[in-house]
Amino acid sequence: MTTHDSSPRPPAPAAPPASDTTTTPHGTPTAPGTPHARRRAPRALRTELRRGVGPWAGAGTAVVVAVAMYGKADYVNGWQNRWTDATDLLRVAGVLLCGPLAVAAGCWQGGRERRRGTGAWRASLPGSPLRQTLLAAAPIALWPAVGYLIAAAGCLLATWPYVSGGAPHLELVAADAVVLASLGTVGFVLGRAIPWRFTAPLLAVVTYVGLAYPNYSEPPARWLNPANQHSYFLDRPVWWFGPVSMVWAGGLAAAVLLAYAARRRATALVPLTAACAAAVLIAQTGDGLWRPDPWAARPVCDDGTPQVCVSAVDRALLPAVSAALAPLNARLRGVPGAPTRWVDPNPAEGEAQLPPPAFDSVRGRLKDPVAYADSAVDHLFSESCEDADFQAPDWERALAVNNAVGAWLSPADGLGPILGPAELRHLARLEAKSPADQRAYLARYLSADRCDAAQVPVP
Structure with missing residues (x-):
């Protein structure tokens, strides 16, 4: 004979709302904000990042x-x-x-x-x-x-x-x-x-x-x-x-x-x-x-004559720049009218513009020192001469002299201007002079107004 227990049963506990709790792997409900819930956020982020x-x-x-x-x-x-x-x-x-x-x-x-x-x-x-x-x-x-x-x-x-x-x-x-x-x-x-x-x-x-x-x-x-x-x-x-x-x-x-x-x-x-x-x-x-960065613009100079000065941001290149300009400076040293020093940037009166060394360098070294010296000569004789009449008869002679003097100061092994017969004649006469006569001619050339073709002296 089957009997039925008519005693009342206790009600089953209500499930917590899904929005208020989470459940751990062991079945323990955990409310948001508890340490376990906070630990789940980094774990979810790591999962998403993969x-x-x-x-x-x-x-x-x-x-x-x-x-x-x-x-x-x-x-x-x-x-x-x-x-x-x-x-x-x-x-x-x-x-x-x-x-x-x-x-x-x-x-x-x-x-x-x-x-x-x-x-x-x-x-x-x-x-x-x-x-x-x-x-x-x-x-x-x-x-x-x-x-x-x-x-x-x-x-x-x-x-x-x-x-x-x-x-x-x-x-x-x-x-x-x-x-x-x-x-x-x-x-x-x-x-x-x-x-x-x-x-x-x-x-x-x-x-x-x-x-x-x-x-x-x-x-x-x-x-x-x-x-x-x-x-x-x-x-x-x-x-x-x-x-x-x-x-x-x-x-x-x-x-x-x-x-x-x-x-x-x-x-x-x-x-x-x-x-x-x-x-x-x-x-x-x-x-x-x-x-402007005052430290970067601070000049750093060598002890040569003329001095070579670069900005502090390029001071690692100063030894290479000084070595590249050494033959040119040897011919300019002590010549009246020669620049007192090479400066980059913003040269003052009596100073010459130094080509920015970083523009000719790769990983802390000059890529071509000879070409860099030739560029320095171009900067030294870079007058704009906006009012000059380049069609005047004297300008053909003046340009030939300018090219010959530039080639003598810094022979660029074919990287400089291509010399024609007139330039080669002026260069040969300049090289045939004695060192004293070369320096005397260079002093006359530097003191002349190179924007006036008539004043450019012939070697």
């Missing part, structure tokens, strides 16, 4: 920057001579070339999430929509920035053995990394929002044109473009340029992200306001963002 196209975008950024910098390393006036040259070229390679890559990769990643329908799956996970969007966008925001920073660190280490001192503009390198992260984030949001497969390549083209075009204009607002290059080696950016540039780029990206994913979209006005304030500050300052 997903999708993010790691490939970071590797591609590093490769593009490295290849672009390597391709310019052997150019005369290469980027390894000065910190300013290195960081300027890094900005162009990192932002102009990799910015379109970052925005296209972000757009592709966002479109991939939309096409696979991961939005509904993410909505079922703990956390707000903004948190889930941040996790999804993290790989495409962080990896291009990391790839750029790794490549930049390698380039700066390759520059360090050859520079003459000073420091790289690390604040601008960091600002460039923020720009790449911001472009990746904006691309991710647009990829999620625009259901068109050609959005990614179109964004890449638009980004490249938008970054490249302002480089050919002169308005003060061009400094809002992170790919704009400043190439004067005696300047240094003001201390706040880098941080304000980060606010400008990062604020725009944060505003786009909040407007897309935040519950209260009005919060996007906060970063947007910060970005606009940074933009106004940059645009109003204009070229004042770069100030």
Whole structure:
């Protein structure tokens, strides 16, 4: 006979709301904000960082920057001579070339999430929509920035053995990394929002044109473009340029992200306001963002006669420059009218303009000392003579004499002007003179007005 227990049973405990708790692997409910829940966030971020196209975008950024910098390393006036040259070229390679890559990769990643329908799956996970969007966008925001920073660190280490001192503009390198992260984030949001497969390549083209075009204009607002290059080696950016540039780029990206994913979209006005304030500050300052660097312009001289003086930023090249100009200085030494010293930049009265040594050097050495000395002679006799009548009969003779004197002061082994019969005759007469007569003629030549053809003495 079967009996039934009619005693009341205790009610089963109610399940906690999914939005208030999570469950550990042992079945223990854990509320958000507890130590275990906080430990899950870094784990989820690590998982997301290994997903999708993010790691490939970071590797591609590093490769593009490295290849672009390597391709310019052997150019005369290469980027390894000065910190300013290195960081300027890094900005162009990192932002102009990799910015379109970052925005296209972000757009592709966002479109991939939309096409696979991961939005509904993410909505079922703990956390707000903004948190889930941040996790999804993290790989495409962080990896291009990391790839750029790794490549930049390698380039700066390759520059360090050859520079003459000073420091790289690390604040601008960091600002460039923020720009790449911001472009990746904006691309991710647009990829999620625009259901068109050609959005990614179109964004890449638009980004490249938008970054490249302002480089050919002169308005003060061009400094809002992170790919704009400043190439004067005696300047240094003001201390706040880098941080304000980060606010400008990062604020725009944060505003786009909040407007897309935040519950209260009005919060996007906060970063947007910060970005606009940074933009106004940059645009109003204009070229004042770069100030003369007193240390870089400080002259460093040898003890020769005439003296050779380079700016402190090129002092590692001073021994090579002095050696290249030694034969020329031996002929100028003690001659009335000869320059008292060679100076770069801004020579004073009685001084001669020294060709910028970094423009003829690669990795801390002069590429061709003979050609550099020939360039110094060209600078020594570089009168503009704007009012001269070069069709006058005396000018043919004067030009032949000028070329002969230049070839005598610095024989350039075929790199200088090609000498014709008249130049060769003047050069032969000059070389046949005794050293005393050569110096006397050179004194007459240097004291003459070389813009008046009649005054140019014949050897």
